Amino acid sequence: MTGTKEKTTRRSARFWAGLLLGTVGAIAGLALSGAIDADTALVLMLVPVIQTIPLMRAAGRRRDGAAGSLCGKGEAQKRYTRRVALFTALYLLSFGVLTFATAESEPAFALRSVLAVLPGLAVIGIFWAVGRLILEEQDEFIRMLVVRQSLIATGIALSAATVWGFLEAADVAPHLDAYWVAVTWFLGLFVGALSNRIEYGSWGAV
Amino acid sequence: MKNRLKVLRAERDWSQQALADRLEVSRQSVNAIETGRYDPSLPLAFRIADVFDMPIEAIFLRD
16 A cells, blocks of 8 residues: 555656646547537546646655655645645535536526535635635745746636637637636646746745 | 855755755745745845854845
8 A cells, every 4th residue: 555655656747747738638639529528528627637736746856856845845735735635525526416416407596506606616715725825834935936826827817718708709719618717727827836847946835 | 136055054064955944944945045046035034144143144145
């Protein structure tokens, strides 16, 4: 058990980066070919988001040597990881319930509304966890990296949403559900981490 | 802003992690400050000065 865990955590950053890109490519391919619908693609896109965590850990290990870890993981980062894991699990659970309930029957408007709000609340929980990390992180350099990463993600998500909105208004692009803004924000976090790595030599904590 | 962190650390034979532990920050922070990628806040600069028992201006220099 321990041996398996060690083997998993010792995968190289290149392995995780390849796996992440491969996953995104596979999901995009399946979605574009029509093999999976938009809802399924949305759920599956959580996988590459989660894959960024071991990728950053592996990159941190590579940089720091055997004794290193992602930014020396302080208490704030451990709490953040626990919170994100909890809200991700709640998201998957609530989204599964919503999908199952609407596929099997036609729930009343009130129930449908409640079920539809729950996955959104879980995602809001992840936003809250990032906010708490910024407030609780005692290391000013790491806090700056998280703020920078979040601003880059916000800039990317808002820019993409704005441009897409106008494209939609001009009937140039198809309609996308608004929750794709959140998905874009999470992918933007990865871009932000990459930018931190290039600019400051560290991936950050998110 | 330039600094003499790397030299001062080497004089004491401290690793980046050892200095980070004394400052209660991450090793990445020490590395970023040392390489000039990040300028510390005034409170952290005072902590660094305290650790080396030197005035701030003897550690951090104007460009």
